Amino acid sequence: MRLKVIMFFCFLGIINYTYSQIGYNVDRKKILIKDFKSLKVYSGLEVKLIPSNKNIVYVYGDNIEKVVVNLKRETLKIKLSVGSVFNPGYNYIEVFFNKKIEFISAYQGSIISNKKTIKSDQLYIKAKEWSKISTKINGKNIKANVSSGAKITFKGSTNELSLKVSAGGLVNAEGLKSSKVKVISVAGGLSSIRVRELANLNINAGGKIEVYGNPKRVISKYTFGGKVLFK
Numbered sequence: 001m002r003l004k005v006i007m008f009f010c011f012l013g014i015i016n017y018t019y020s021q022i023g024y025n026v027d028r029k030k031i032l033i034k035d036f037k038s039l040k041v042y043s044g045l046e047v048k049l050i051p052s053n054k055n056i057v058y059v060y061g062d063n064i065e066k067v068v069v070n071l072k073r074e075t076l077k078i079k080l081s082v083g084s085v086f087n088p089g090y091n092y093i094e095v096f097f098n099k100k101i102e103f104i105s106a107y108q109g110s111i112i113s114n115k116k117t118i119k120s121d122q123l124y125i126k127a128k129e130w131s132k133i134s135t136k137i138n139g140k141n142i143k144a145n146v147s148s149g150a151k152i153t154f155k156g157s158t159n160e161l162s163l164k165v166s167a168g169g170l171v172n173a174e175g176l177k178s179s180k181v182k183v184i185s186v187a188g189g190l191s192s193i194r195v196r197e198l199a200n201l202n203i204n205a206g207g208k209i210e211v212y213g214n215p216k217r218v219i220s221k222y223t224f225g226g227k228v229l230f231k
Helices: 002-025
Strands: 028-032 038-041 046-051 056-061 067-072 075-080 091-097 103-106 111-114 118-127 132-146 151-166 170-186 190-204 208-212 217-223 227-230
Touching: 038 046, 046 118, 056 067, 075 091, 103 111, 103 132, 118 151, 132 170, 151 190, 170 208, 190 227
Parallel strands: 038 075, 038 103, 046 091, 046 111, 103 118, 111 132, 118 132, 132 151, 151 170, 170 190, 190 208, 190 217, 208 227
Antiparallel strands: 028 056, 056 091, 067 075
């Protein structure tokens, strides 16, 4: 019996040591930054936005020293250094911020998301080159531009939503409750919206729009094909 007890505590010691080693070996870089209004992410990096009472960037992953964080004229840019683009490994960034953001953009296959709801009166979101942006927002006026295979997913609520979707871009705004929505869909752009009052839809060259919410008024214009579906 005594031998079993000794073996049990030895086993626990091994487990605790292993976990402590794992925690110790997690690479992280902490960067203190000032207030910013604009965020631009490149190089296929994954960024999570976290509303807070402080401005801090945490970088985790395989090549944390090769992740470049630059803040200039209230624009925060995050990307990989030139020499590491072809061997990026996996890198993950958390951005804590304490002021309202007005512009969010993702390029080169990057991914941006947020844990908590972002509150903003005016917000412009842009996604290109197969990037993905997923955001929860409580706003008054939201504008978005998505193209070249990129995707934006919205949840939350807003008074007005204005979308330009082109070149295989995709916007999923079914989970965003909107009073007024304007959509320009061009060259295979796909979008889904939820609107109560007014839907102003311009479909060009094969675009497709799905409309939820049974809006009171719909204005639609078609050029060279396209489709609107009411759900």
